[in-house]
Amino acid sequence: MYTRSAVLLTGVLTSGAVMFGHAQEVSPSGLGRPPSATELRDWDLSVGPDGTELPEGTGTAKQGVLVFTRRGCATCHGPTGREGPAHALVGGAVTRSSNYFPILYWPFAPSVWDYIRRAMPYDRPGHLTPDEVYALTAFLLHQNGIIGEDDVMDRDSLPKVQMPHRNDYTVPEVWTPDHPRGFRILP
């Protein structure tokens, strides 16, 4: 496709940033190149609250126990995710001194998946397989009393998990350039 479009557009465009066979799909500057399908898939780590980007894979809490040990999670978080010395992953409360909310208080289950894949394990982030991340997510959700031990977590089931504190939250208004701050002390 790239070759055909390049041929079609030769003489019209001087830039190498020809893509998808449509002239209007070249950037105004002609700079930049289209990412390959592999790049789009491998670089896009973002998983939104509705889990749209979740990849194929499955895992259960039972499998997660093994991954939690094998991948070294227990070294920092303790054998059951409660003992530390790193942040407790199970239970906990939001207090006045909480900088980070315990997982129990996270509003959306796919966020747990996103953070484990993105940033864990701490000494070697980004090296877990999707199956391992699903299993760890299932393990933590089960330990927190949110899903059953045999519940299979995958791209369809994980977004449907109802987090217990979901309804404590409201979504903020979108900012605009003349957006007023709530805190306004008048003379």
Next chain:
Amino acid sequence: MKKIRRHRRRFLKQGSALAGLAFTPAAWGALIPRSAHAALSQRSDDQNALVNVLYGQRSRFVTTTRVIEGRSHPDRPAVRPTPHRPSARTPLSDSVGIITPTSLHFATQHHYGIPDINPAEHKLMLHGMVDRPLVFTVEELKRLPFVSRVHFLECVGNRPSPRGQTVSDTHGRMGCSEWTGVPLSVLLNEVGLKTDAKWIVAEGADGGKHTKSIPLPKALDDVLVAYGQNGEPVRPDHGYPLRLIVPGFEGIYNVKWLRRIKVVDQPYLSFQEHSRFLSPDPRTHPDTYDFGPSSVVTFPSGTHSLRTHGQYVVTGLAWSGGGAISRVEVSTDGGQTYRDAELAGPALPKAHTRFYIPWHWAGEEAVLQSRCTDEKGQIQPSEAEYAAYWGLTRQELYGTVQSQLGHCNWMQPWRINRDGSVTNGLPAVEEIADVHA
């Protein structure tokens, strides 16, 4: 080599005599060795002087450094060797003007260390709800239209407090730089936005792949993809080779080592985001974005000492995420009376603004504090006004972690004691029990 060294010594001895004379290329040739790297790696005493020519150093009498914070979680010892680096605060009590030297600019804790990025290999991908996803090299980004703008960058962890000894303790988690880069609006025009685009998600190349959701109207307003800071490439601990600058917003938005921007239709509520964005108290929502008006006296401030009576200037910094500072007032009597301060230099939007008042000190006890007004007419509150707005007692105010409060922009007073010592002017507050928020 020996001859060259002798020549250099003679040159250095004659430095004052040579001052004002134009250097000839021949003189420079004698000074600079074939390999500048050799001079930097094997410094003898006189080579140190040479290094000073190659890369200017400050006077040996100037010893100001950043202020290292303690471990963020002293109760949680590291169980493995980690790349964690502690936060370092800006030494504001020694600051002059509005620009923070990059080497003294605060850098928040880097949980995953500082990535060592080769700019020739670094790329920025823009994708998501766009007409044409694109990958740019750093070199390509520098071929696009750019701007240089002066903006403050502040961590939400800044807070006036009776527990702070110095102005670095209370306000050192901020700096102000000239940032050079491509407006994000230019890049979003390159990729073309789809009609349902409402937010962007930015991501860094650090180990934790820090990510932050930013409302699209802000992204199109004044956000920069910066490659320059104070006339040189952004330094590694500030995001080399690319970082996002989100003027006036909390520091956490300004994603370092920027590698990816995804255009989406909702905030992505990643780690650290849901607790800020999704508060059940709608009053906190505006406070998840731009900082309100704030100011602080930097001289005289905590641990300074006035040695003689007589003429001084009381000086400090004012800034607001709402725009330019239009007025600063200074009180020397703890807020009973105020007088207008001079703005000593430019009052740029979302930038530090330097102010001062002349002040005659005759040895009396005094309490110095400043308050500012920004171009939107927003006025910096007192501690009492701030606490009343949120319905908090002083104990609750200081017993609550910053990230759960709104932006902590109340006034910070400094007390001048009769012996000239300067101490925190906020009354002490007792610790309270940690309770459910």
